[in-house]
Amino acid sequence: MKRIYKIMMVAMVSAFAFAACQQPANQNETNNNQTKEPLAMKDQNGKYVLPELPYAHDALEPYIDKMTMEIHHGKHHQAYVTNLNNAISGTEMENMDLMDIFKNMSQYPVAVRNNGGGHWNHTFFWEIMGSNAGGKPSGKLLSAIEKRFESFDKFKEEFSKAGATRFGSGWAWLIVDSNGELQVSSTPNQDNPFMDVADIKGLPVLGVDVWEHAYYLKYQNRRPEYLENFWSVVNWNEVARRYEEAVK
Numbered sequence: 001m002k003r004i005y006k007i008m009m010v011a012m013v014s015a016f017a018f019a020a021c022q023q024p025a026n027q028n029e030t031n032n033n034q035t036k037e038p039l040a041m042k043d044q045n046g047k048y049v050l051p052e053l054p055y056a057h058d059a060l061e062p063y064i065d066k067m068t069m070e071i072h073h074g075k076h077h078q079a080y081v082t083n084l085n086n087a088i089s090g091t092e093m094e095n096m097d098l099m100d101i102f103k104n105m106s107q108y109p110v111a112v113r114n115n116g117g118g119h120w121n122h123t124f125f126w127e128i129m130g131s132n133a134g135g136k137p138s139g140k141l142l143s144a145i146e147k148r149f150e151s152f153d154k155f156k157e158e159f160s161k162a163g164a165t166r167f168g169s170g171w172a173w174l175i176v177d178s179n180g181e182l183q184v185s186s187t188p189n190q191d192n193p194f195m196d197v198a199d200i201k202g203l204p205v206l207g208v209d210v211w212e213h214a215y216y217l218k219y220q221n222r223r224p225e226y227l228e229n230f231w232s233v234v235n236w237n238e239v240a241r242r243y244e245e246a247v248k
């Protein structure tokens with residue numbers, strides 16, 4: 001009898017501890033606009049891995065739909081990770097930092113450019129979005145945007161135009177250039193502003209994926225509408241953190 005009582009007590013304590021562990025995770029889910037730990041792009045063995053989304057697949061609804069997020073993250077991003085690992089396998093690139101490869105991108109294989117860019121760009125993209133997001137930045141970032149683009153609305157116009165006019169597939173960016181100035185730019189395919197092949201180089205603080213796979217299920221050919229709604233999911237806390245890091 002004593003033994004049964006003991007087992008019941010252990011089970012109750014375990015259940016309570018499990019429920020307590022779940023609490024912070026649930027709280028985080030309701031406030032996805034908080035800045036979190038950077039997403040891991042590699043595992044402990046140095047293999048590139050698909051990072052978990054920092055929010056649920058439906059967290060960006062109604063602006064970005066659940067199915068698009070499931071396919072975009074689980075299939076497209078996963079494919080970049082798999083293909084990147086395959087492309088660097090058995091080469092010196094296995095032990096290199098992706099940033100060092102990007103800096104000299106023109107000297108490395110196109111498969112690494114496409115899939116290394118794809119992995120970094122998407123990891124970044126998941127981080128600069130969130131639920132209960134959108135609105136306007138504040139503080140130093142807002143001042144810098146207003147100084148550079150006259151107003152926040154004019155900046156939005158220029159950024160959206162860069163995304164809308166990127167022919168085919170690619171990205172629009174807000175970057176900090178080597179003079180510490182904000183610039184709007186765009187890159188084709190999975191290129192990014194770290195790469196020596198980019199027209200305008202710098203540190204990205206905001207970016208939007210304008211590949212059709214990012215919006216076609218919900219918006220079909222209406223890329224400008226997707227870009228308009230993108231503003232409702234921008235995690236300005238994360239963008240501001242990156243800006244302040246970039247101008248340090």
Ligand SMILES: [Fe+2]
Pocket residue numbers: 072076122209211213214
């Ligand atoms: Fe994408």
